[in-house]
Each structure stands twice: as C-alpha cells, then as structure tokens.
Amino acid sequence: MLFVLLALLSLMAAFADIMLGTTSIPLNEVWAVIVGSSENANYIKIITELRLPKIIVALLSGMALSASGLQMQTMFRNPLAGPYVLGINSGASLGVALFTLALPMLSGVSGTMFMRLGITGVAWIGSAAVLMLVMALSRKIKSVSTILIIGMMLGSAISAIVGVLQYMGSEESLKTFVVWTMGSLSTVTMADISIFAPIIIVGLVLGIVAIKSLNMLLLGEGYARTMGLNVRRSRIIIFLSTTLLAGTVTAFCGPIGFIGLAMPHLARMTFRTADHRVLMPATILWGALSMLLCCLLTDLVAHHSMILPVNTITALLGVPIIIFVVMRNRNRQ
Numbered sequence: 001m002l003f004v005l006l007a008l009l010s011l012m013a014a015f016a017d018i019m020l021g022t023t024s025i026p027l028n029e030v031w032a033v034i035v036g037s038s039e040n041a042n043y044i045k046i047i048t049e050l051r052l053p054k055i056i057v058a059l060l061s062g063m064a065l066s067a068s069g070l071q072m073q074t075m076f077r078n079p080l081a082g083p084y085v086l087g088i089n090s091g092a093s094l095g096v097a098l099f100t101l102a103l104p105m106l107s108g109v110s111g112t113m114f115m116r117l118g119i120t121g122v123a124w125i126g127s128a129a130v131l132m133l134v135m136a137l138s139r140k141i142k143s144v145s146t147i148l149i150i151g152m153m154l155g156s157a158i159s160a161i162v163g164v165l166q167y168m169g170s171e172e173s174l175k176t177f178v179v180w181t182m183g184s185l186s187t188v189t190m191a192d193i194s195i196f197a198p199i200i201i202v203g204l205v206l207g208i209v210a211i212k213s214l215n216m217l218l219l220g221e222g223y224a225r226t227m228g229l230n231v232r233r234s235r236i237i238i239f240l241s242t243t244l245l246a247g248t249v250t251a252f253c254g255p256i257g258f259i260g261l262a263m264p265h266l267a268r269m270t271f272r273t274a275d276h277r278v279l280m281p282a283t284i285l286w287g288a289l290s291m292l293l294c295c296l297l298t299d300l301v302a303h304h305s306m307i308l309p310v311n312t313i314t315a316l317l318g319v320p321i322i323i324f325v326v327m328r329n330r331n332r333q
Helices: 002-019 027-035 041-076 088-100 104-109 113-140 144-168 171-181 190-209 211-217 221-226 231-253 259-271 276-302 310-332
Strands: none
Touching (some): 002 027, 002 041, 002 276, 027 041, 041 190, 041 211, 041 259, 041 276, 113 231, 190 211, 190 231, 211 221, 211 231, 221 231
C-alpha cells in the first residue's frame, strides 16, 4: 500500500512540476501535449524541451542517489554514510576544477556545448579514477572500516587540491566552478538523457543484484563469509553500482547533497524493516519523490523571479531528517 501511495505522490509531483514555473500551464494543456493533441506551439516547446527533461533527470537522480546511499550505509554499517563517502564527489570536483580553473582560456565559453560536455566528461573521469583507486586498495584491505577512512582521507586531500586551484583561478573560471558545485537539474537536455538514463539504469540493476549480499552484510562481513558470500566480489559490485549512480549524477547535475543520506532513513522509518528486498525499492521511491518535490519548490520560487540552486532545497529537506536520526539513535543508547 505504501509503495502505491509513494508512486502516486511521485506522479502527482511530476505533473505539478510540468504545470508550474515561470509560465503556468493548465492541466488539460499538459495532457494534450503528452498525448500529442496540443496545437499550442509554445506549450509544446516548454514541456518537451525544458520541463520534461528536468523531471526525468530529477526522477533518475533521486533514485540513483538514494539507492547508492542505502548501499553505502549497509556496506559500512554507518547510518551517516552517503553516496559520496568513497570520495566520488571529490574526484568529480577535482576533474571539474582542473578543467575550469586550470584551463583559464576556456572560462569565457561556459555556456557552449563544448564547455558543458567537457565538465560532464572530466567529472565522470574524476569519479571513475577515485573508484579504481578505492577498488585497488580494497583488494589488499579486508577491513571495510579502513576502506571508509581511506575514502574520507582521499576526499579531504582532493578537496585541499581543489581549494588551491580555486585560490589560483580567475574570476570567470571560479564562477563557472561555483555554479557547478551548486547543482542544477535544468542543464541536462534530452540528448544528454540518452547517455544519462542508461548508465543510471545499469547502476540500479547492479544495486538490485546486490540486495541478497546487502542483507547478509547487515550482520557483518564475518557472518556473511560463513554464509558463503564472496565478500570481495560483493564489494566490487556495490562500489561499481555506487560510482555509476552517484558519479553520473554528479557529472551531469553537479553534487547534490543529503538525498542519498536521508532517504534510506526515511524508508526505514516508514516501512519499519531492515530487509533490502523492501528497503531498496522503498528508498528508490522516496528518492524519486523527494527530488521531484525539490524540483517543484525550485519551480515555485522561480515563479517569483528568483532561482535557487537545487543543493539549497535538498539541504533544507535532508538536514531535519538527519538531525532526527542522530537524536533518535542517541536516545536509544
């Protein structure tokens, strides 16, 4: 029943996203555009070229970040672990910083296709490079806690390098980098989605494949090994899934915080289970709904001639949930 309710709320939020914005579109016109019977060229252009791509990206981004966050929290047995705990976000930031800050001759073409695709490409390369490093280390390190610490230290070291590049960058290149760090769902086009969507789907499939392994890992790696689980192979699948999901979202949309951290907890609280056969689809649905709501809030704010970065909205949504989880865990101790 809860699954159906979440799906219906997501559908309603998607329609609200299409209807609202700087130009409001009536529901009957939205439906006419969807079924192909509309004759209003302006509405067709607004929906098909602007709003529909943003909704698809919001839907897939929410699903991807929440699923990767759930995997990391289970893998590291840490309720405050998120999709960026392995340093994926920092790797992407380093790639973008090198591209926008270390190459000042490109700073004046931030709106061109070359610049946008370049940022996406280097962000993905940075994420993949961090993944390969973490996976190489995980082959030699058995303790998952040590891998977590190494990931955090890698993130800190890379952030320091990015800070130096920001200090040395020009004003225009620094602006391009800062805009990317704020996150945006509206810069992804339908052509980008043809690349974005398949990668996210592959990452989600890997996450679903790992459900049995995640259930075993809930009780620790020692127990999982006694049950016949190949822990090393499971790690690789989970790390690869997380990088495909979080790395792709970061590459195309910029870093989006708190969704991957908060939605797994929301799924646990509403469904009251630790079984990943329930938690995984529940977390994915909560992630999709939350990103659609964030998208709707940005549309409502845009209606009043004010644009907020998506990271601001996700922080306002996620921070209260995280504080509640921390306080609840403290009261249980």
